[in-house]
């Protein structure tokens with residue numbers, strides 16, 4: 001099968017997420033990396049792209065140049081990944097969708113709910129795929145958890161509890177480091193700091209596994225380092241459409257926690273537990289029964305978990321291959337085989353509505369507010 005052509009914007013040398021996209025896109029041979037505008041410094045971006053094997057005429061200095069350069073090529077890119085800082089996602093994603101390209105956008109998809117709705121409408125009107133990189137949902141054991149919930153193996157879900165709390169911004173003496181400071185500055189980060197950065201992964205995961213949507217929420221935000229305008233810690237209570245009760249804690253000052261993303265699902269007949277630091281294992285406890293460890297790669301897994309497992313049982317796969325699973329599903333979708341579970345623009349929009357709802361709630365002392373985008377009410 002011929003490879004699809006792939007390009008990336010952002011993800012330059014030394015960036016955090018760039019390597020995961022390069023590994024993920026190319027892991028299964030679906031995509032050839034043929035174009036890029038990788039850095040906010042044009043020369044650095046061109047130079048790095050060429051060192052990664054991109055031809056000089058497709059190593060672009062900025063995204064507008066890439067849009068013009070690719071637009072009319074017979075071998076133009078099939079998919080563009082947007083891995084730039086948050087405030088640029090909307091403009092770049094919309095421009096590429098309008099020009100007829102499929103897009104994988106990093107989270108958060110936009111800065112406002114209006115922008116999110118515009119991306120959803122643009123994707124629908126142009127018929128292009130706009131996916132959002134909620135890559136944790138593509139771990140095989142998360143697909144297993146979702147399939148178990150769907151199959152009724154834990155009964156109706158009463159409660160979902162999730163944390164995405166790390167301690168990497170907990171050093172007050174490092175708070176003025178520019179790589180840290182912008183995340184808590186509204187001019188750069190928007191209305192929310194930690195919740196928009198990490199909390200939305202956890203909220204998406206809760207919706208994904210429970211196969212349900214967040215309907216309303218109540219939030220408590222704190223800036224535990226006083227110089228920070230935006231929150232570095234948040235507790236969010238929520239309710240899902242089907243009645244599930246949700247609890248979410250996200251923090252960047254939880255010193256001692258490393259990646260710190262975990263989720264527990266409590267159903268009427270069983271419970272599930274998963275942690276990103278042990279992603280190959282899903283812990284399952286049937287009511288009244290023994291706790292069991294379900295391992296990636298073992299027999300008897302649900303089809304989705306089996307499909308997205310690569311290497312034998314007990315061999316780690318990890319984050320880049322979870323990203324690769326997103327690219328596999330994208331490749332299938334581009335070739336015409338829709339994949340259930342690929343996070344789309346609707347998920348990006350729901351996250352943005354939840355972020356703005358959480359900010360409104362926190363400002364109103366934790367009042368319960370509608371968390372759905374106006375478009376889906």
Ligand SMILES: NC(=O)c1ccc[n+]([C@@H]2O[C@H](COP(=O)([O-])OP(=O)(O)OC[C@H]3O[C@@H](n4cnc5c(N)ncnc54)[C@H](O)[C@@H]3O)[C@@H](O)[C@H]2O)c1
Nearest residue numbers: 010011012015016017037038039040083084085086106107
């Ligand atoms: N899905 C995930 O798990 C995950 C993890 C980390 C980061 N992210 C997201 O990825 C995005 C990038 O985060 P990061 O941590 O890699 O940031 P980073 O600051 O480490 O890197 C950003 C890169 O984008 C480049 N860039 C900036 N503006 C650009 C522009 N206008 N055109 C082209 N390139 C430009 C920079 O030069 C740099 O190479 C953010 O939106 C972040 O939220 C997602």
